[in-house]
Amino acid sequence: DLLWMRMTFGVLVAALVFGQVHPIINEEYRRARKDGFWDADCERAYLALERQQSRLLDEDMIRSGSGIVVSVAGDKDFVIREVIPAIRWFQEFAKNKAQNFRTTVFAESGLLTPKIRNSFDTVIEEITSQLTPLAFRVKAFKIRAMARSPYDRTLYLDLDSRPCDTQGVFLKKLWPLLDNADLVLADNYAGQDKLVGTIADLRREHASGLVLLRSSSLNTRQLLADYASAHAILKNTRRGRRDQPALMVALRLAVEKKSNPLRLAHIPRNAFCRKNTSDIVSCDAGCLVVHKAARYDLAYKFFGIGFKKTGTTTLAAALRTLKIGPEPNHADSVAATIALLKQKPDAALALRAARQARAMTDAPWCLAASRGNLLAKIAHTYPRAKFILTRRPTINWWISTRNWLSCLKPFNIDRYKIMLNAANFSRSEFTVAYERYNQRVLQFFSSSSATDQLLVLDLDANTPFPWSQLCAFVEAWGKCPTDNDLRRNSFFQSDFAVSHPEATPSRYDLQLCSSASIEDDNAIIAHGLRRRDALVSRNEQTDKRLASLVALRSRRQKYRDSLRGGTLSS
16 A cells, blocks of 8 residues: 555665665664564564454543553562652652643552552552463553553653653653654664664564553554553563563554554654663753663762771672662772861862762762761762661671771771771770761751662671662662672681782781670770881881982982083083
8 A cells, every 4th residue: 555655665765875675774773682673473463463453441531631651560579679769759740740740650459558659649550360470461561551541641651761850841842742643652772763764663662661642542542452462462472571572563553554544753862861772861961751760870879878897898799789880980089088088178079089980889988977078068969869878786887897997907097087087996986986977877868858868778797688678779670689699898808918918917817806806895906006006117117218218319310410411521
């Protein structure tokens, strides 16, 4: 028919421009993907639905106005890890919206907490079969949520797609895309925009994390019915857990086989920013909505602000496991720490070190509540940042810190005193300063009404690592790890001696401190101070020898220069 001829012509034009008739059109578009192309399973579903039209899913729906729809399906763990972290945005949106934009959560029965319910204007719950495989059920429920939207104009939003404002500005900019369209989709791969208007575009997956729908349009309603049917047909195939292949089938049916074809438009890749399609995934780059912002947007930073010896190394290992990065440059972190330890602490270098990083732990961030008003400056400079306070029971922390300084790093005793603003190296001074530090952190977030930006992790070597808490806080979408084999800074595992041979503790030092108890305070502290003084004395002697050597070399050089000058003059 005429439509098919037009699409075929479009493919031929693309072939002339890019050199081949194939869904993979150029190098930018050439991606190693295990699914994304039209395959035999898609063809089978397409032929089946071509013969029998799907039944509409929304014949009982009454629609009005415009609004946002989200779906919640799965298990309780999914709600904890993925739903609750997203609720804060909807709460802020509910407070700020000036236009008549409403929100609806479409949920499986029994999953919603009161907090989730109260974050939406409308709650629609349905009972589903728990015998259906989880991954398939979640995607099927998502399609049903789109189909049964209570709005004339719908913006469907996955919970890992985060709008960049809570005032509704993004909606005002996105709604016009529906003026001449029934459906507006985002590309799933870089370069896909070059296929728009061709058969190849309909044979590629489209992202479904943000979808604009003219829900009252019969074309849209029929597409969603076919979408659900195709997903059911593909259930037992390799791609059956995904919703995009079914969308490919429904799109082809809607565009190719209708006398009045569905009008399809595309969301610009700088509006809905995704790692696969956009150069920069950040609200600061002008994006309207960001996919998995907590993972890819540099503005979403995570600062581990627990003091030293509270599990900062373990936290760093956990963030790496969750692939949250990059970390700041080590040299920059060292320079920032030195600046904060000066008599007049300067936080500027610390703020600069965090600029191109997302995962900050240990120094200088462990000084956030003790030096240079660093915590307040971080919160002001990076308003979308989140903070993780690692803690240990005070006595456990003191024993660990005492042993660490006395036996492994005695030259850091004075530095720790400055970090904590402690008068001396003693249990009373250090423990009071440590508790004061933690209290300042808690008070800061409590007073600024930003408690949801702080996670307190109480870490103990004898208890499992709290993965579920961390995963929910950092929005680590997907399966949360359960492995507890994270690196711990024990005496016998430390690689400190490799880089500091002059301060290498003896086996006696290590054994002494690793077996010391709280009653051994005086002996261990005295041992540490002796080692510190010995190292200071040794360093002073080394400095004097180096100064003498430099002076000797300088005199010799002057003597050679004088001889050379005399020779030249003669």
